[in-house]
Amino acid sequence: MTLRCVLAVLALVGATLAGQEVTELKVDVVSVPEGCSVKSKHGDMLTMHYTGTLDDGHKFDSSYDRDQPFTFQIGVGQVIKGWDQGLLDMCVGEKRKLTIPSSLGYGERGAGNVIPPHATLHFDVELINIGDSPPTTNVFKEIDADKDNMLSREEVSDYLKKQMVPPDGAEMSDDIKQMLESHDKLVEEIFQHEDKDKNGFISHEEFSGPKHDEL
Numbered sequence: 001m002t003l004r005c006v007l008a009v010l011a012l013v014g015a016t017l018a019g020q021e022v023t024e025l026k027v028d029v030v031s032v033p034e035g036c037s038v039k040s041k042h043g044d045m046l047t048m049h050y051t052g053t054l055d056d057g058h059k060f061d062s063s064y065d066r067d068q069p070f071t072f073q074i075g076v077g078q079v080i081k082g083w084d085q086g087l088l089d090m091c092v093g094e095k096r097k098l099t100i101p102s103s104l105g106y107g108e109r110g111a112g113n114v115i116p117p118h119a120t121l122h123f124d125v126e127l128i129n130i131g132d133s134p135p136t137t138n139v140f141k142e143i144d145a146d147k148d149n150m151l152s153r154e155e156v157s158d159y160l161k162k163q164m165v166p167p168d169g170a171e172m173s174d175d176i177k178q179m180l181e182s183h184d185k186l187v188e189e190i191f192q193h194e195d196k197d198k199n200g201f202i203s204h205e206e207f208s209g210p211k212h213d214e215l
């Protein structure tokens with residue numbers, strides 16, 4: 001074979017390999033349990049077992065090695081995009097193989113010494129449990145003691161005091177003592193910020209904290 005021929009063959013091989021570069025998330029279902037009434041959906045708390053490997057087969061992380069499954073909320077950016085997208089509609093007990101392009105993984109920067117830049121990630125995953133999304137507290141409702149949908153200075157003041165009281169038997173820390181001393185100032189600061197039309201009440205609309213029962 002002439003050198004020219006060899007180069008041509010190499011070029012061909014190179015083109016073929018480049019064509020195989022992973023650019024899209026690939027989800028392979030390995031096994032699904034027979035009974036499956038509930039499937040994972042956006043916002044669920046998922047408990048997973050997983051093993052992550054690189055293209056060369058090097059294992060970079062595994063929950064099995066720790067014997068400790070991993071719990072996170074799906075769809076809210078707590079994990080890499082490949083997980084947020086690749087673990088939906090999954091049954092408890094189901095096993096999948098995810099092939100995640102770096103754009104949905106750790107990107108051009110990689111992660112620490114473990115994940116190199118532009119790395120395609122391979123995950124063997126098993127869904128152990130689906131839990132409800134964590135409850136969100138409607139703080140507005142908690143503060144509004146008389147339920148008139150307006151927060152008065154008294155209501156905000158009472159609420160803050162309630163938050164600062166240490167649990168039974170615990171010593172009141174210096175921090176909390178100081179906060180109680182500057183309590184009136186704190187209430188004023190909150191009203192400065194929240195009572196936008198300065199009518200002495202914080203309306204539901206004005207309130208910037210959590211104020212809905214669900215996300």
Ligand SMILES: [Ca+2]
Binds near residue numbers: 146147
């Ligand atoms: Ca009120």
Ligand SMILES: [Ca+2]
Binds near residue numbers: 195196197202203
């Ligand atoms: Ca107001």
